[in-house]
Structures are given as C-alpha cells and as structure tokens.
Amino acid sequence: MASQPVEPCTLALFGGLGDLALRKLFPALYQLDRAGLLAADTRILALGRESGEPATHMAEIGEHLRRYVPAGEVEEGAMQRFLARLDYLSMDFLDTDAYPVLADKLGPVARMIAYFATPAAVYGAICEGLAAAGLAERTRVVLEKPIGHDLDSSRAVNEAVAAHFPENRTYRIDHYLGKETVQNLIALRFANSLFETQWNQHHISHVEITVAEQVGIEGRWGYFDQAGQLRDMIQNHLLQLLCLIAMDPPSDLSADSIRDEKVKVLKALAPIAPEQLGQQVVRGQYVAGNILGKTVPGYLEEEHANTHSDTETFVALRAEIRNWRWSGVPFYLRTGKRMPQKLSQIVIHFKEPPHYIFAPEQRPLISNRLVIRLQPDEGISLQVMTKEQGLDKGMQLRSDPLQLSFSNTYRSARIPDAYERLLLEVMKGNQNLFVRKDEIEYAWKWCDQLIAGWRQQGDAPRPYAAGTWGPTASIALITRDGRSWYGDL
Numbered sequence: 001m002a003s004q005p006v007e008p009c010t011l012a013l014f015g016g017l018g019d020l021a022l023r024k025l026f027p028a029l030y031q032l033d034r035a036g037l038l039a040a041d042t043r044i045l046a047l048g049r050e051s052g053e054p055a056t057h058m059a060e061i062g063e064h065l066r067r068y069v070p071a072g073e074v075e076e077g078a079m080q081r082f083l084a085r086l087d088y089l090s091m092d093f094l095d096t097d098a099y100p101v102l103a104d105k106l107g108p109v110a111r112m113i114a115y116f117a118t119p120a121a122v123y124g125a126i127c128e129g130l131a132a133a134g135l136a137e138r139t140r141v142v143l144e145k146p147i148g149h150d151l152d153s154s155r156a157v158n159e160a161v162a163a164h165f166p167e168n169r170t171y172r173i174d175h176y177l178g179k180e181t182v183q184n185l186i187a188l189r190f191a192n193s194l195f196e197t198q199w200n201q202h203h204i205s206h207v208e209i210t211v212a213e214q215v216g217i218e219g220r221w222g223y224f225d226q227a228g229q230l231r232d233m234i235q236n237h238l239l240q241l242l243c244l245i246a247m248d249p250p251s252d253l254s255a256d257s258i259r260d261e262k263v264k265v266l267k268a269l270a271p272i273a274p275e276q277l278g279q280q281v282v283r284g285q286y287v288a289g290n291i292l293g294k295t296v297p298g299y300l301e302e303e304h305a306n307t308h309s310d311t312e313t314f315v316a317l318r319a320e321i322r323n324w325r326w327s328g329v330p331f332y333l334r335t336g337k338r339m340p341q342k343l344s345q346i347v348i349h350f351k352e353p354p355h356y357i358f359a360p361e362q363r364p365l366i367s368n369r370l371v372i373r374l375q376p377d378e379g380i381s382l383q384v385m386t387k388e389q390g391l392d393k394g395m396q397l398r399s400d401p402l403q404l405s406f407s408n409t410y411r412s413a414r415i416p417d418a419y420e421r422l423l424l425e426v427m428k429g430n431q432n433l434f435v436r437k438d439e440i441e442y443a444w445k446w447c448d449q450l451i452a453g454w455r456q457q458g459d460a461p462r463p464y465a466a467g468t469w470g471p472t473a474s475i476a477l478i479t480r481d482g483r484s485w486y487g488d489l
C-alpha cells in the first residue's frame with residue numbers, strides 16, 4: 001500500500017546546523033520524504049547563527065545527508081526533491097528583532113512546527129520571540145532533552161514554554177520512545193494476556209534494564225561533563241523504559257491514558273536515602289582501555305576534557321517501586337559509556353515454581369526469563385525449561401529459548417530511526433510518544449535526591465576500564481541479592 005503524505009507544514013529547525021540536526025534530524029526528514037510521507041508543499045527552514053549565503057549552508061546540509069544516510073538509501077531523485085524543500089536563515093535566537101524577519105521569511109503559514117535543537121536555556125527566548133512575531137498560534141513546539149538540569153530548572157523551562165504554548169502543542173522528545181522495539185513493549189504487554197497475568201510481584205522476582213553504549217563522549221565533553229550519565233540517560237531513557245515495563249494497563253492508547261500510568265510509576269519510585277547510596281547505587285568513570293582490539297582513551301583524555309572531573313559515565317542502581325504490583329521486586333538499572341558492546345535490553349526474571357519436584361542439583365537451573373532486546377538485533381526471547389531428550393536422560397532439565405528475531409521475521413522491512421517516527425507523529429499531531437511535563441518533573445525529582453545524596457556523601461565515581469561492564473562494585477550491587485547481570489561475558 002502506498003504511503004499517504006501527512007498534512008503539509010512548515011518546519012522551522014532552530015539549531016539547524018548543529019550536531020543533532022545534521023546527524024539525525026535531516027536524515028530522518030529525508031527518509032520521510034523518500035517514503036512519500038511529506039506533502040508536496042511541506043517546507044523546511046534551517047535556522048542557525050552562522051551568517052553567509054543560504055546556499056552554502058544548504059550545501060553543507062546536503063553533504064551531511066550523504067554522509068549519514070546509508071549509501072543504499074540515497075536515491076538521487078528523492079535527495080533533490082528533499083533539498084528543494086530546504087531554506088536557511090541566519091539569526092540569533094536571543095535577539096527579539098530577529099523574529100519579525102523570520103515571520104517575513106515564512107510568509108503566511110497554515111501550520112508550523114518549531115523544533116528546538118538547541119540548549120534548553122534558549123527555549124524560553126525562542127517561544128517569546130515566536131509569540132511576539134505572531135507565530136505561536138498555529139505552531140507545535142518540539143523540545144529536545146534534557147529539559148533542564150534538575151527539577152527547578154526544568155520547571156523554569158516548562159513554564160517559559162507554557163507561557164506561549166499549551167501542553168497539547170508541546171512535544172517533549174525522548175528519542176527512545178520512537179524506537180520500534182520500545183513501542184513493541186506496549187504490544188507485548190497489552191496484546192498478550194499470557195504475560196499480563198504474570199506481570200507482578202507474585203510471579204516476577206526481579207527486572208534488569210541495561211543500556212550499554214560502546215561510544216565515549218564523541219566531542220560532547222563540555223555538555224556531558226555538566227550532565228553525567230544519570231542526567232543524560234537515567235533521568236529520561238531508562239526511567240521511560242522502566243515506566244513502560246512497570247505501568248498498569250492504560251484504559252486505551254490515548255496519550256494521556258499512557259502518560260497517567262507512567263506518572264503513577266514515577267511517583268511510586270522509592271527514594272534512596274544518602275546512607276543507602278553505597279549499597280544501592282554505583283557510579284563509575286572510564287579510564288583508558290580496549291574495545292574490539294583498539295585502545296581507546298579514558299574520559300579525562302577525551303577531546304576538550306579537563307584534567308579532573310567527578311562526573312559519572314556509568315551508573316548502576318537498584319530501584320524499588322512502592323505499589324501492590326511491584327512490592328519486593330527490585331529493578332536493576334545499568335547504563336554506561338565505553339562498554340564492551342552497544343546493547344539495550346530488558347530482562348524479566350520470573351520466580352521459581354511454587355513447589356519443586358525435580359532433582360535438587362538441578363534447582364539452580366530453573367529459571368524463566370523474558371529477554372527483550374531493544375538494540376541491536378531487536379527481538380524477544382523467552383527462556384523455558386524442557387526435558388533433555390533420550391532414554392538415558394531421565395527427567396534431566398534443560399533451558400532453551402523461544403526466539404523471535406525481528407530482523408529474521410520481518411526480513412524486508414527497514415527499521416525506521418526513532419527520529420523518523422517522532423517527526424512524523426508531530427506532523428500528525430499525535431502526542432503518544434512524547435513526554436508530559438509532570439513525567440519530566442517526577443523523573444527529575446527522583447534523580448535530584450540521588451545527586452543531593454552523592455554530594456552529601458562526597459561520593460566520587462569509581463574507575464572502570466573502557467571495554468568492561470563497569471566498576472566491580474556494580475557486580476557486587478546485584479550479587480549481594482544472590483543474582484547476576486544477565487548475559488555479561
């Protein structure tokens with residue numbers, strides 16, 4: 001079936017020559033165009049500080065497109081059609097006089113999307129400028145993460161935006177929500193009664209969420225050193241994954257039904273007192289090491305690095321959700337840079353059967369696990385117990401996976417990048433995959449108490465060699481409970 005284009009719009013991309021725009025947003029928009037999803041009169045205006053001829057900047061965008069779109073997906077016709085939609089305007093987003101010029105450049109616009117691919121500190125000024133120039137009324141705003149640095153600053157950003165844009169036209173990005181496999185969590189949980197009846201503390205012993213990155217800081221030291229892995233990854237992506245796993249069934253698929261359930265989970269997250277931090281949270285910072293046989297620098301030797309920093313590049317923690325469904329079920333979260341491989345997965349560990357009838361020595365083998373692999377090699381595997389075959393095997397048990405690999409099952413389908421889906425949903429006006437203000441704020445509140453606890457305890461990150469799974473204390477964190485991280489080699 002041919003794709004139908006969505007309603008035409010004008011997309012104003014603030015920060016249009018920045019890293020995110022060049023690496024992710026333009027390639028995603030190109031893919032939407034290639035798939036026939038952009039209406040003929042949809043226009044894209046890149047906005048940036050750099051002066052000079054618009055044609056020069058558009059050529060730069062074109063070069064980056066060819067670099068970041070996989071070679072097999074660069075179609076000359078589609079590329080030319082896409083580049084013809086583009087224009088560029090130089091402006092300082094903090095300069096109020098620049099917005100009437102922007103309004104002139106845009107001319108009459110029926111529907112506008114203003115995408116803020118800039119630091120959050122300028123979101124308020126952009127909103128004010130758009131409103132003063134009469135550009136706010138028919139506009140949806142898209143806010144990149146992180147929104148603020150803590151609860152107070154995120155409130156300030158949200159309020160500055162809300163002064164001109166209502167919540168139903170505010171789209172807060174968490175790109176993990178646009179990943180195909182993350183969306184599949186909703187299908188897996190709520191389209192299969194098989195799982196939902198087991199999805200609670202009666203049947204699940206613990207849950208692991210790992211988001212390991214192989215990359216380091218990639219030229220973003222200045223930003224990252226102010227943030228750290230807790231703010232960069234846990235406050236948003238990992239807590240969103242936790243919410244999708246732990247939330248109660250929403251009554252329907254509407255944005256607010258799902259968001260209401262996610263907020264309940266965030267509110268139920270047990271605070272971790274400063275004196276419990278040593279037992280429940282581990283911070284790490286990578287030193288030089290080896291990944292895939294190549295020596296890589298430590299965090300303090302990366303481009304633009306300072307000689308000292310207490311910023312963490314790794315966090316592992318044990319979280320608890322205080323409600324009926326999850327009481328007594330630990331959620332172990334772990335994320336870090338420069339780990340042995342890129343891997344995002346969720347592992348649901350089910351409890352042992354209530355009455356055990358097999359040979360005692362086989363007992364440690366017994367375990368049903370649901371492994372949800374988010375990236376790469378997306379798929380789902382359910383570890384089940386069966387009997388070894390053969391006359392001489394008696395009732396000898398073995399554990400085997402029931403596998404669903406998405407790449408094998410849907411061979412022909414290309415997995416779209418998260419930003420393609422998210423941009424398309426903004427164009428359609430669908431907020432399901434975007435984060436509501438209160439979700440962001442409850443997530444900050446929980447993270448803020450960890451950061452305050454670290455400060456109070458004078459906590460410093462533990463070193464780990466690049467190419468390993470983090471400080472050994474992160475292994476102790478889970479082995480103390482008689483468990484281990486699934487799949488670590």
Ligand SMILES: NC(=O)C1=CN([C@@H]2O[C@H](COP(=O)(O)OP(=O)(O)OC[C@H]3O[C@@H](n4cnc5c(N)ncnc54)[C@H](OP(=O)(O)O)[C@@H]3O)[C@@H](O)[C@H]2O)C=CC1
Nearest residue numbers: 015017018019020048049092093094117118119144145146
């Ligand atoms: N890059 C990534 O992979 C990711 C980025 N994000 C978020 O996306 C946003 C953008 O990040 P990223 O692209 O990496 O950052 P960059 O610094 O590469 O891009 C931001 C762009 O905004 C421009 N800009 C900032 N202030 C002004 C201003 N007052 N007037 C005109 N232009 C301005 C910058 O210009 P100049 O350089 O001249 O200051 C720069 O071109 C941030 O909120 C970031 O946290 C989120 C997830 C991943």
Ligand SMILES: O=C1O[C@H](COP(=O)(O)O)[C@@H](O)[C@H](O)[C@H]1O
Nearest residue numbers: 145175213215232233237344375
């Ligand atoms: O938001 C961010 O995400 C990336 C990881 O995203 P992924 O899609 O590659 O898993 C992370 O590297 C970056 O530091 C962070 O800001």
